[in-house]
Amino acid sequence: MGLDVFSLKGRLALVTGGGVGIGLGISKALLEAGARVVITGRREEILKEAVSALGKNAYYIVNDITEKEKIPSLIEDIEKNIGAIDILVNNAGIHHKAWAQDTSDSDFERIIQTNLLSVFSITRECARKMLARRSGSIIMIGSMAGLFGIDRVVAYGVSKTAITGLVNALVTEYSQYNVRVNAIAPGWIESNMFLNAVEKDPPRKEKITNRIAMDHFGKTEDIGNAAVFLSSDAAKYITGVILPVDGGATVNF
Template identity: 45%
Template sequence: MYLRKETIVSRDKFSLEGKNAVITGGTTGLGLSIAECMIEAGARAVVVSMDPQEVFDENLGKYGDKAAYYQFNITDTDHTQALADQIIAEHGNIDILVNNAGNHCKKPIEEMTVADYESVLNVHLVGAFAMTKAFVPHMRKQKSTSIIFQASMTSFIGQPYVMGYSTAKAGYLGMVHTLASEVSKDGVRVNAIAPGWIDTPMFRKATDNDPERKAKILGRTPMNKVGEPNDIGMAAVFLSSDAAKFITGICLPVDGGALIGF
């Protein structure tokens, strides 16, 4: 007879205390929110970004030694392993890797060049692959680590004028599924987050003077509102914590129900 073991749900299961998280593109936007939420959950955020040091200092300097910064272009894949080795040498074990860095090119297909397309893929797919490949051998040895890819609504639905972006974001699903099947047996969990429409400066810039577009977005979102940046940050904390210790190979929509909205 199977006897159910009593469990206690505590805040400790959601804690990232003592963990090191590498976050690409973590100085602004949703990456910044992920970094802040992980710091608040107890982790140290090791941020990799092309932004100048001043942007990091302005947005994350208040956290002192709970945040560290490395200026790096993730498309410089010849030097990704050297960066990973340096981060491990300077910070010790890396428990969490968040592939968040992105690039965007909004053009109709007639205007998009092959170079435009390749540029977006290089940032999202090739850069994320190189970063993941550089850290996976280290993370396998620890037996309890987490890799997160920042997917998108365009991983699932069509959106005009973003051919490269949607290709890359859909590609993340293949990366998550394949990588999870390879490394989960070694305690490396691999998941993705698909943000819906989130109240960021980019969203406001796109909708503040376009009430028709904003109404369309809200009309297909069952919760009838846009999300907050920390909705994405806390989803990343959850997927990296012991509360999600049996979750791997999934893409979690954080979208107010937009994917099932009509």
């Protein structure tokens, strides 16, 4: 089969939060592999700019993932007007940096609502279609904070740890229908938001740098390439995997 096994030609991907950062990197990689891509997000101006940069075969729909009651109609609209969803990338998520003792119940609930409950809702609705077609790839975006403890991100870390449990549970139900469920756990990936944050916190930057086995931060395309692999026939017998793309951070001492 050669490199054709990595091709996504003829497939349609839905990338939540696909207009910026890692989501944009994933969307670009999927398009370059031959897929058509629908990106969603809350800010139309960001989505318009992203689609303009991505070029043909990219589409956008304004959507707030936390409005779970709108998710069924979102999926129906995509399937009716654009095409059957072959690939779902659950990238949309929010962050909250605070010590545990300074994290309110509302802060914690807001993170869980976006990063876990909404992820389950859209996965369930996409899976209805995929299970009926007996084909599909679902990719969750996890985090280093879901693999080991990181201070000042208690709610975020819990939400990403729960993603592992969600992957495990769905594999037991979806695999017999040839619907695969995997997760990517990005390490520290260069973005304006990340770089600005670490520059304001030199001790944290040093700690992160020392944790990474390689000598540099990751790029958004590193996550995008992993998503292409997991979505492609090259990974047709891979399900239930949490794939760190982290320069060795999870194993480095």
